[in-house]
Every structure is written in structure tokens, then in C-alpha cells.
Amino acid sequence: MDPVIRHVADVEPEVWHDPVRGHVSFQVVFSQDRTATSAVYTGRAELPPGGWVGRHRHPQPEVYHVLEGSGVVVLDGVEHPVAAGSAVFVPGDAEHGLRNTGDGALRLVYAFATDSAEDVVYRFSDEE
16 A cells, blocks of 8 residues: 545535534544545534534544644533643544534544544444
8 A cells, every 4th residue: 555645625525414413623634434544534624613513423433632722622422621641542433523612613633443434333322
């Protein structure tokens, strides 16, 4: 497999504006279904002021690295403040969600130890 380099500005954003999933835009940077990569699916997410990602679960562990802004990560019902420089490990099947509590955008990188975005099946708590 060859190395792959991408510039995030070249990645088309996707948007959720949904009463269950949340209000967030994200860019899938590396995912085997879109890039010649494997073993990791990663992207960048942006939550506007008041934006959020609904409480959900998936089998794969996930990591957040907050680049800018401030907010709250809810892990198994417990709120944890996060800000630029925070890193969060979410175990597989742990219920989690995210909320921007700041005045500016909350930007973060997320990563899964799986080949592709298609591997991650989100189960939102409000849909169960």
C-alpha cells in the first residue's frame, strides 16, 4: 500500500441537521471506501455554536482530538468538559454524545480503528 496525503480543504463536507443525529458537519478524510487506505477511518468534524451530536453507540472504539473551541462530551451519562487540546477515548459500545457550549465553532479530529466509515453502524439512543 502506498502513502496517501490529503488536504482537508479538498474533502467535501457532509452535514447532519437532524433531531436525533444532531447538528454537525464532518469531512471523511481517510476511509477505505473513499481512499486507498486501510486500518483507520478518520475525519474532521465541526459543530457550530449550539451544535451537537446525539447520544449514540457503535462497536468500534473512537478517539476525539479537540482542535478548537469548547464543549461537553457525554460518556455513559456523565458530562466531561473539553476544549482545544483535549483528547477523548470512547470505548466500543459506550454511549456518547457531544455538544458545543462555546461562542465559536468546536472543531475536532475523530478516528476509528477500522478500515472504512461503512463499517461503523451508529445506534442513536433516541431511536432505540
